[in-house]
Amino acid sequence: MFIINCPFCGKREQSEFKAGGEAHIVRPKQPTELSDDQWAEYLFMRKNIKGIQFERWNHAHGCRKWFNMVRDTSNDEIKAVYKMGEKPPTK
Amino acid sequence: MKNRYSLFSLIKNAFSYHENWERAWRDPEPKKEYDIIIIGGGGHGLATAYYLAKKHDMKNIAVVEKGWIGGGNTGRNTTIIRSNYLWDASAGLYDHALKIWEGLSQELNYNVMFSQRGVMNLAHNLQDVRDLKRRTHANRLNGIDAVYLNTQQVKKFCPIINTSPDIRYPVLGGTLQKRAGTARHDAVAWGYARGADEMGVDIIQNCEVKGIKRNGDSVEGIETTKGFIKTNKIGVVAAGHSSVIANMAGLKLPLESKPLQALVSEPVKPIIDTVVMSNAVHAYVSQSDKGELVIGAGTDDYVSYSQKGSHDIVEGTLNAILELYPIFSRMRMLRQWGGIVDICPDASPIISKTSIKGLYFNCGWGTGGFKATPGSGDLFAHTIANDEPHKLNAAFNLNRFVSGDLVDEHGAAAVAH
Numbered sequence: 001m002f003i004i005n006c007p008f009c010g011k012r013e014q015s016e017f018k019a020g021g022e023a024h025i026v027r028p029k030q031p032t033e034l035s036d037d038q039w040a041e042y043l044f045m046r047k048n049i050k051g052i053q054f055e056r057w058n059h060a061h062g063c064r065k066w067f068n069m070v071r072d073t074s075n076d077e078i079k080a081v082y083k084m085g086e087k088p089p090t091k
Numbered sequence: 092m093k094n095r096y097s098l099f100s101l102i103k104n105a106f107s108y109h110e111n112w113e114r115a116w117r118d119p120e121p122k123k124e125y126d127i128i129i130i131g132g133g134g135h136g137l138a139t140a141y142y143l144a145k146k147h148d149m150k151n152i153a154v155v156e157k158g159w160i161g162g163g164n165t166g167r168n169t170t171i172i173r174s175n176y177l178w179d180a181s182a183g184l185y186d187h188a189l190k191i192w193e194g195l196s197q198e199l200n201y202n203v204m205f206s207q208r209g210v211m212n213l214a215h216n217l218q219d220v221r222d223l224k225r226r227t228h229a230n231r232l233n234g235i236d237a238v239y240l241n242t243q244q245v246k247k248f249c250p251i252i253n254t255s256p257d258i259r260y261p262v263l264g265g266t267l268q269k270r271a272g273t274a275r276h277d278a279v280a281w282g283y284a285r286g287a288d289e290m291g292v293d294i295i296q297n298c299e300v301k302g303i304k305r306n307g308d309s310v311e312g313i314e315t316t317k318g319f320i321k322t323n324k325i326g327v328v329a330a331g332h333s334s335v336i337a338n339m340a341g342l343k344l345p346l347e348s349k350p351l352q353a354l355v356s357e358p359v360k361p362i363i364d365t366v367v368m369s370n371a372v373h374a375y376v377s378q379s380d381k382g383e384l385v386i387g388a389g390t391d392d393y394v395s396y397s398q399k400g401s402h403d404i405v406e407g408t409l410n411a412i413l414e415l416y417p418i419f420s421r422m423r424m425l426r427q428w429g430g431i432v433d434i435c436p437d438a439s440p441i442i443s444k445t446s447i448k449g450l451y452f453n454c455g456w457g458t459g460g461f462k463a464t465p466g467s468g469d470l471f472a473h474t475i476a477n478d479e480p481h482k483l484n485a486a487f488n489l490n491r492f493v494s495g496d497l498v499d500e501h502g503a504a505a506v507a508h
Contacts, residue, residue, distance in 0.1 A: 073397070
């Protein structure tokens with residue numbers, strides 16, 4: 001359990017949020033031209049990083065808006081929170 | 092040859108105050124080279140090494156383990172063993188394991204305390220009833236024992252369950268697999284370790300893998316905290332850390348690692364002589380031989396390697412437990428912990444070759460790998476020794492995520508597995 005700083009609502013308990021998995025997986029621009037391998041990569045393969053991971057979260061029991069988060073998955077420490085469409089922090 | 096454990100050896104050792112028992116396994120330094128290296132010294136990894144030595148006559152094998160054997164998910168699960176899965180492929184896989192469990196203590200000369208006390212799965216809504224009836228039929232067609240129970244039969248089989256129609260999620264029925272049950276998790280790791288060690292397998296503890304050396308499309312060895320070890324066959328059985336190892340070899344897997352929690356209560360006199368699982372309200376409970384209630388909670392929905400987990404998950408599970416078993420309302424919990432489970436999109440495992448020659452993965456067991464330990468080891472050993480899968484694990488290959496031929500066991504496994 002940890003506290004998440006929602007970019008729209010401020011600090012709330014993690015139990016109010018829904019995790020949406022790895023962020024910045026780009027939806028295929030030409031779905032009809034994808035091979036089976038490329039579909040598998042897009043649909044199923046995940047980095048599943050132990051360490052700094054970029055991910056999507058939804059404030060499901062709050063404003064219901066989606067946003068991005070940078071989190072250290074080895075200790076659940078949140079490094080940054082940023083809105084959808086914004087560039088991920090590079091530090 | 093190790094001395095066999097028996098009543099006679101117990102009496103003999105009593106005369107020396109049990110101070111002269113021989114070591115159950117050696118503590119060797121790694122050799123320069125092995126024919127096969129297994130990464131991960133949990134139940135599945137040790138079983139793999141055991142069957143490689145026993146059934147495939149391989150002798151130069153090492154198991155490398157970051158911590159101590161059985162210290163990961165083998166020592167953290169709720170020890171439930173069952174095989175009542177929906178699909179043919181899963182039924183074959185899990186019942187293969189259950190059949191080995193039935194003779195495992197004798198085979199290993201190590202008491203794994205396998206107890207066929209039955210596992211009951213409860214239905215709380217109309218869809219549950221339909222799903223569980225369908226699963227019962229599917230199980231019986233596959234030769235797996237399963238019966239469907241109505242509410243009164245559930246109450247008769249486990250009298251402490253609250254079957255009142257007035258509770259939030261009333262018990263509408265359930266399934267029972269009588270051959271299912273529990274086993275002592277540590278003993279499984281120790282028994283396989285002792286058996287493998289006897290056949291010459293080197294079990295190297297406190298040895299963390301730092302890298303996998305590749306030569307083009309094949310493997311050459313592993314970098315560890317105890318130096319480089321050469322090999323051209325690597326079997327990875329690293330559970331929650333499978334993706335981390337895959338990353339070292341430049342592979343990506345369809346896995347997400349999440350904390351799964353469990354807790355035990357203070358020990359009490361025998362009160363529940365079976366295992367009861369309830370997927371809809373997410374509560375499952377059994378009683379250990381020490382008398383503790385063993386309670387399984389759910390996974391968090393975010394990726395984490397922290398071996399903790401959120402409090403609200405435990406709270407939700409205990410709410411459900413209290414509604415179903417009002418008699419537990421004043422029980423105090425002794426310990427709570429988390430383990431990191433690697434979950435596949437179809438809730439089925441991967442026992443497979445990879446695109447890299449000599450690199451094999453046994454992972455994706457998610458929340459329910461313990462029950463499969465002997466079968467998993469046996470089939471993974473077959474896959475590594477022959478460089479091709481056994482017919483029982485052919486469906487559980489990595490390529491199913493490309494072909495789309497998934498083994499969707501969310502229905503049978505749901506969250507509680």
